[in-house]
Amino acid sequence: MRWLTEVRAGVDERLERYFEAKRDAARGLAPESVELVDAIAALTMRGGKRLRPALMHAAFCAVAPDRDPAVLLDTGAALELLQTYLLVHDDWMDHDEERRGGPSVHAALREAHGGDAHLGASLAILAGNLASACAWELITRGEHPRAIEREVTRAFLRMHQEVVYGQQLDLLATSDVSLMQQLKTGSYTVRGPLMLGAAFGEASDAQREALLRYGRPLGEAFQMRDDLLGTFGDSGATGKAVSSDLREGKRTALVLAAERRADAAARADLTRALGDRGASDEAIEAAREVLVRVGAKAEVEERLEALLDDARRALEDDSLRELGRERLRALADQLGRRDR
Amino acid sequence: MRWLTEVRAGVDERLERYFEAKRDAARGLAPESVELVDAIAALTMRGGKRLRPALMHAAFCAVAPDRDPAVLLDTGAALELLQTYLLVHDDWMDHDEERRGGPSVHAALREAHGGDAHLGASLAILAGNLASACAWELITRGEHPRAIEREVTRAFLRMHQEVVYGQQLDLLATSDVSLMQQLKTGSYTVRGPLMLGAAFGEASDAQREALLRYGRPLGEAFQMRDDLLGTFGDSGATGKAVSSDLREGKRTALVLAAERRADAAARADLTRALGDRGASDEAIEAAREVLVRVGAKAEVEERLEALLDDARRALEDDSLRELGRERLRALADQLGRRDR
Numbered sequence: 001m002r003w004l005t006e007v008r009a010g011v012d013e014r015l016e017r018y019f020e021a022k023r024d025a026a027r028g029l030a031p032e033s034v035e036l037v038d039a040i041a042a043l044t045m046r047g048g049k050r051l052r053p054a055l056m057h058a059a060f061c062a063v064a065p066d067r068d069p070a071v072l073l074d075t076g077a078a079l080e081l082l083q084t085y086l087l088v089h090d091d092w093m094d095h096d097e098e099r100r101g102g103p104s105v106h107a108a109l110r111e112a113h114g115g116d117a118h119l120g121a122s123l124a125i126l127a128g129n130l131a132s133a134c135a136w137e138l139i140t141r142g143e144h145p146r147a148i149e150r151e152v153t154r155a156f157l158r159m160h161q162e163v164v165y166g167q168q169l170d171l172l173a174t175s176d177v178s179l180m181q182q183l184k185t186g187s188y189t190v191r192g193p194l195m196l197g198a199a200f201g202e203a204s205d206a207q208r209e210a211l212l213r214y215g216r217p218l219g220e221a222f223q224m225r226d227d228l229l230g231t232f233g234d235s236g237a238t239g240k241a242v243s244s245d246l247r248e249g250k251r252t253a254l255v256l257a258a259e260r261r262a263d264a265a266a267r268a269d270l271t272r273a274l275g276d277r278g279a280s281d282e283a284i285e286a287a288r289e290v291l292v293r294v295g296a297k298a299e300v301e302e303r304l305e306a307l308l309d310d311a312r313r314a315l316e317d318d319s320l321r322e323l324g325r326e327r328l329r330a331l332a333d334q335l336g337r338r339d340r
Numbered sequence: 341m342r343w344l345t346e347v348r349a350g351v352d353e354r355l356e357r358y359f360e361a362k363r364d365a366a367r368g369l370a371p372e373s374v375e376l377v378d379a380i381a382a383l384t385m386r387g388g389k390r391l392r393p394a395l396m397h398a399a400f401c402a403v404a405p406d407r408d409p410a411v412l413l414d415t416g417a418a419l420e421l422l423q424t425y426l427l428v429h430d431d432w433m434d435h436d437e438e439r440r441g442g443p444s445v446h447a448a449l450r451e452a453h454g455g456d457a458h459l460g461a462s463l464a465i466l467a468g469n470l471a472s473a474c475a476w477e478l479i480t481r482g483e484h485p486r487a488i489e490r491e492v493t494r495a496f497l498r499m500h501q502e503v504v505y506g507q508q509l510d511l512l513a514t515s516d517v518s519l520m521q522q523l524k525t526g527s528y529t530v531r532g533p534l535m536l537g538a539a540f541g542e543a544s545d546a547q548r549e550a551l552l553r554y555g556r557p558l559g560e561a562f563q564m565r566d567d568l569l570g571t572f573g574d575s576g577a578t579g580k581a582v583s584s585d586l587r588e589g590k591r592t593a594l595v596l597a598a599e600r601r602a603d604a605a606a607r608a609d610l611t612r613a614l615g616d617r618g619a620s621d622e623a624i625e626a627a628r629e630v631l632v633r634v635g636a637k638a639e640v641e642e643r644l645e646a647l648l649d650d651a652r653r654a655l656e657d658d659s660l661r662e663l664g665r666e667r668l669r670a671l672a673d674q675l676g677r678r679d680r
Contacts, residue, residue: 026505030519032512033505089469093462122433122511125465126504129429132469133500136476140493146486153480160473164466165366165373171462172372179370 001330007057007069008050011076015044018077022134035112039105039127040134044084047100049338051331052079052193058331059197062324063207071144071200075152078138079193081131082156086163086188088128092121093171094248095277132160144200151199155192162187170250177251178220185226186219210317214328217310222335224304227252229338232288232297246287249275253303257296266290308336341670347397347409348390351416355384358417362474375452379445379467380474384424387440389678391671392419392533398671399537402664403547411484411540415492418478419533421471422496426503426528428468432461433511434588435617472500484540491539499532510590517591518560525566526559550657554668557650562675564644567592569678572628572637586627589615593643597636606630648676 019041026033053076057069090096091104098104103111105127110120139156142149166184174180194211203211230245231254245252258270273279273287291297311332315325359381366373393416397409430436431444438444443451445467450460479496482489506524514520534551543551570585571594585592598610613619613627631637651672655665 029505029523030509030514030516032509032514036504036508089465093458093465118433119511123508125429125433126508126511129472130501130504132472133497133504136500137497140480140497157473157477157480160476161470164376164470164473165369168376168463168466169370169372171459171466174370174372176370183369 001327003057003327004054004330007054007076010070010073011050011053011080012045014073014077015041015080018134018138019044035109036123036127036130039109039124040081040084040088040131042102042108043087043099043105044080044131046102048080048083050076050080051335052076052083052189054331055190055193055328056197056200058324058327059194059203059211060201060324061197061327062201062211062320063198063203064201065321065323067201071142072197074138074142075196075200078135078156079188079196081135081138082159082188085128085131085135086167088124088131090167092124093167094244096244148199148202152196155195155199159188159192173249173251177253177256181223182219185223186216189222190215190219204319206317206319210314210320213314213317214311214332217307217314218332218335221304221307221311221332224253224300224307225335225338227254228297228300228304231291246273246284247275247277247279253300254291254296257299258291258294261294261296261299262290266294305336308332341667343397343667344394344670347394347416350410350413351390351393351420352385354413354417355381355420358474358478359384375449376463376467376470379449379464380421380424380428380471382442382448383427383439383445384420384471386442388420388423390416390420391675392416392423392529394671395530395533395668396537396540398664398667399534399543399551400541400664401537401667402541402551402660403538403543404541405661405663407541411482412537414478414482415536415540418475418496419528419536421475421478422499422528425468425471425475426507428464428471430507432464433507434584436584488539488542492536495532495535495539499528502527513589513591517593517596521563522559525563526556529562530555530559544659546657546659550654550660553654553657554651554672557647557654558672558675561644561647561651561672564593564640564647565675565678567594568637568640568644571631586613586624587615587617587619593640594631594636597639598631598634601634601636601639602630606634645676648672 019037022037023034023041026037053072056072056076056079060067060069060072087099088105091099092106096104097107102108104124106121106124108120109123109127110117113119113123135156139152144152162183166180166182166187169176169180170184191212194215195208198208198211201207227245227250230250231252255270255274259267262270269286269290273283276283279287312329315328320328359377362377363374363381366377393412396412396416396419400407400409400412427439428445431439432446436444437447442448444464446461446464448460449463449467450457453459453463475496479492484492502523506520506522506527509516509520510524531552534555535548538548538551567585567590570590571592595610595614599607602610609626609630613623616623619627652669655668660668
């Protein structure tokens with residue numbers, strides 16, 4: 001898909017230029033300051049699928065296919081910086097030592113400062129805060145019509161606040177897993193980018209509603225794919241430790257399905273590994289086998305496919321323009337297949 | 341000073357109403373979510389001198405004394421929320437357990453969650469992030485002329501980024517203490533609020549320069565007062581543990597002056613307490629006596645007075661209007677006397 005390659009290249013190039021300017025500015029303050037820019041630049045540029053800018057772009061094409069998508073570039077870069085901010089903070093909260101095939105930011109900064117865990121964590125929190133401020137800079141520096149600017153700012157604020165509550169509910173292991181996921185991931189991964197594309201394209205109400213009907217099941221499917229990868233994924237592809245979700249005791253769709261389906265013996269095997277950060281590889285493998293044996297993995301895979309079908313069906317809405325429908329469909333297909 | 345009481349009351353009332361709306365919104369998400377709003381509301385409303393909104397107000401009066409200062413209210417509330425965000429994160433980084441006469445946010449959330457230090461810290465980081473997002477909401481939701489909005493956003497962004505670098509340099513115990521303080525405290529405490537008042541009042545270049553000539557020594561004086569209070573202050577008035585600066589090993593103006601002035605024996609007394617979190621009250625008292633005996637305390641007090649004189653002199657600039665000059669002078673006088 002050439003358009004997707006172009007969207008990615010455009011965002012990457014904008015980010016590179018932005019980080020270069022930030023590095024220069026930091027160097028002008030104090031030699032030490034560059035370390036924080038380097039930390040967020042390294043994570044941001046190391047992989048990343050640029051899914052959020054791609055969704056914004058496709059939504060824009062679904063409402064304003066004749067306009068120049070270059071207006072989206074700063075906001076696309078801002079979405080990636082928002083994600084960097086969230087990943088940096090969450091990885092520390094969740095004790096994740098790896099991200100995108102390298103050390104997470106708090107782990108890297110801890111090693112750079114003599115193994116001092118509190119200093120590494122503190123600097124990582126600051127690096128995340130810097131990424132957040134940078135995202136706001138990219139969101140507010142544009143020269144767009146005022147009505148668009150207001151809507152873009154509002155959409156960005158909403159994402160920014162919802163992810164905080166989502167991560168809070170995750171830390172507290174809330175029983176309402178679906179709400180938690182909707183706030184923690186769905187808002188800034190799918191709904192937010194779609195609404196940003198709609199804002200820049202000055203979408204009609206009917207178009208916004210159609211995009212939301214597409215986004216709701218897509219967001220849920222995205223989360224299920226994440227759950228599958230976090231438990232069964234190949235760490236070489238995901239760039240994270242294998243089965244970190246099980247060791248962290250996350251209430252994933254897989255675990256919830258298994259608890260419904262498993263008998264007492266199978267539950268015991270699952271419980272042994274779940275939430276035990278020091279669980280042996282054998283215990284993890286046994287828990288994974290339970291998830292397969294009781295049919296939890298197959299159930300989640302089926303539900304994921306059904307959700308993607310719902311998303312594709314929502315695109316049959318006449319209010320959306322063909323160019324964008326095609327691209328949104330392609331993104332749903334790709335999400336169905338993604339392995340990282 | 342009736343104007344100052346009115347500025348404080350106006351900001352407090354705006355903050356109360358804002359938190360009430362945020363509580364309602366959080367309650368609509370999940371019952372747990374209110375805890376984060378309560379955490380930042382408790383810290384924000386528990387004292388706080390509203391110095392930053394007052395400086396913004398006085399600067400506004402120095403350039404546009406005939407305009408209605410009600411346009412400043414949301415931004416005044418945003419400055420307080422920016423401070424809340426920074427205090428919450430910094431208190432965790434600096435191991436400060438008390439703030440404004442109550443528990444710091446990570447300490448309160450740790451106790452609310454069974455003494456789990458990592459969970460308390462994680463929730464505190466989220467509470468700080470929420471305060472940051474709320475500050476942005478208040479900054480961007482106004483209906484001001486576009487040129488003013490752009491300048492306000494730029495000033496806010498600058499503060500937001502400079503404090504990150506300032507705190508980083510503080511954590512790394514940089515040798516350039518003056519730069520660190522300028523970035524960490526001066527930017528969002530004095531310079532930023534003055535430039536926000538200038539932006540809302542559409543100040544001339546000459547007026548901006550005069551305000552900056554006032555702000556530079558005032559910011560330095562503010563930091564010195566902070567150093568004096570953090571070492572010699574009465575914890576009942578400051579709301580922080582006594583001499584936490586010494587136990588944290590901060591490179592305050594007092595310590596720097598003492599190192600220049602002290603002989604080997606006095607240095608040894610100072611070094612014994614400095615940076616030792618478990619230092620006995622006797623060791624702290626001995627270190628304080630060194631600071632007095634070698635003249636470091638007197639030196640810093642004298643420099644503080646000289647800086648305040650510089651600030652007052654900068655107000656003799658004809659480009660500034662009398663109402664604002666009076667109020668800026670009053671704030672400098674007050675800062676010279678503050679005990680918390």
